Amino acid sequence: MTGPARENHRTTAFELFFDLVFVFAATRVTVLMAREHGVHGLVQGFLLLALLWWTWEAFTWLGNQARADDGVVRGGMAVASAAVFVVALTVPEAWRDTPGGLDGPLVLVGAYVLVRALYLAVRFAVDGAAAEAGTAAGDDEGARRRLGLSLATLLAVVPLLVAGALLGGWAQTVLFAGALAVDRAGTHLAARHGGLRVGDA
Template sequence: MAEPAESDVAVRGRGGWARTVPTDEGHRVTTFELFFDLVYVFAATRITGYMAHEHSAHGVVQGLLLLALLWWTWSAYTWLGNQARADEGLLRAGMGTAMAAIFVVALTVPEAWHDMAGGLYGPVVLVCAYLVVRVIHLVVYSAAATAVHDAGLRRQVAVAWPPLLLSAALLIAGALLGGRTQTLLFAAALAVDWGIVYLTSRGGDWRVHSAGHWSERYGLFMILAIGESIAAIGVGAAQHPISTQLLIGAAIGIAIAIGLWWLYFDILSLEAEHRLARLRGRPRARLAMSAYSYGHYVIVAGIVLTALGIEGVLEHSEDGKGLGGFYGTALCGGTALYLAGLLAFKSLTGIGLSVPRLVAVLVLLALIPAAAALPPLAGLGCVALVLTALIVVEGVRYADVRRDLRGA
């Protein structure tokens, strides 16, 4: 981890727990931020479990809405951690409190749409915990901006309050009304919050002090998300004795996880970080907003759906029947969504279109009916083959780019 700059040390001595320590271009991810991310691992597992339990398109939509709520909070605190050190003073206190609230959100995922008899009303508890996380973020962000006398950033943070309040009203109404109305109002709340923040940020005054910290934070979350696909292997296999089919399925599932990692980290993440580092001021903030804060949600959603499909494959690996439309769509459609998200990321960062990845997306979508009808391991194997072929083709096609970026 990078040592704080001398200007940081000067700020460090004032204010006790209420101090904030500003960052600079050399800032890197702190261990407290890694600790902070752990609650999101639990939340992702709960969301995948919810979608598997519901086993319906509507349940998947609900799961993705919950994922969007959680993603918005994580991305918000990544902006904050780039403004000031997360492991010092007010940020440590605020993010620690937010962790507890996020954990409450994760605990209530099974009751987010269907309250269980007895106890507190699950949907309202979830919304209240979510709003606590968001309010803490804006309060601490404003304090961090004030500490460095950044009037532009203070104004930008103030502009974020109205969409939060509007979305809060929609979320509370949805939680109280329940049913499909809740789903529609939650979607509307996200559209309002995400949409207004995006529009007011295009020419705004958000800051990205460190490109290295920024790209590293998103890369680490990607690893956590891909880890969910590995955890899904264990969840799917939990009710079965060890068998040849189970071991083959686990091996293919690990191969898919490696493929997901490879397609993001081998070249793309490095090239995107270089492009972000070359920018300064508002252009850098715009790229960070569009390609990372918004663009990466699609990538993460694709990973979660792929994990859902892998879990279904392992759970039914010995059934002797077809995988079925639900898990077949999650497996192939989720992987296609992941690759489509990577395509969008490449486009938003100005890297350009990858024809092999576009072809792979189309192939995976075309494979959905076959994956639904084929035995589970066959469908899983088809996805692994598509990813392997894509990696080989790109390895040849972009060998020079890879050599320049990685020196190998």
């Protein structure tokens, strides 16, 4: 399935490509912020950057637990890269959809939720493989508690994001901020009750 990351494991070209997709998305956000001249626009930009940071951080942590260049981790990260690229493409319409085509805010939400769901699925597979191998990462109840809390958090976040995308304006801003706060708090709880240090989640 996939092997554990070792201390002498170096960053691969695949991981660098994964990072570059996030860099591209972040540059799109900074361009959007440069065009805004009000507080609301800046807040929206910072929320998009926080969304990108949160997804990148999760996969970076995962890459430190298992090799990112083979097995299920590689597959999950490849699909996540495509989803983040979609997020980058929707940045100009993240808050105000233009006529024609798909609804920009909803596409962004769908891509973000897909990335978060992929992370949980890959982490479940990695923890299962670690448990079978009898390693410290997978031989306790903590892994199941972490995944359960993380899944519950994602299920709580999705309605907030969808509602925000449908309402638009300041309502979208407030609901997106609330969703990110719930996501962050849920991860901290998952780390604390799952036997990890908060910084490791």
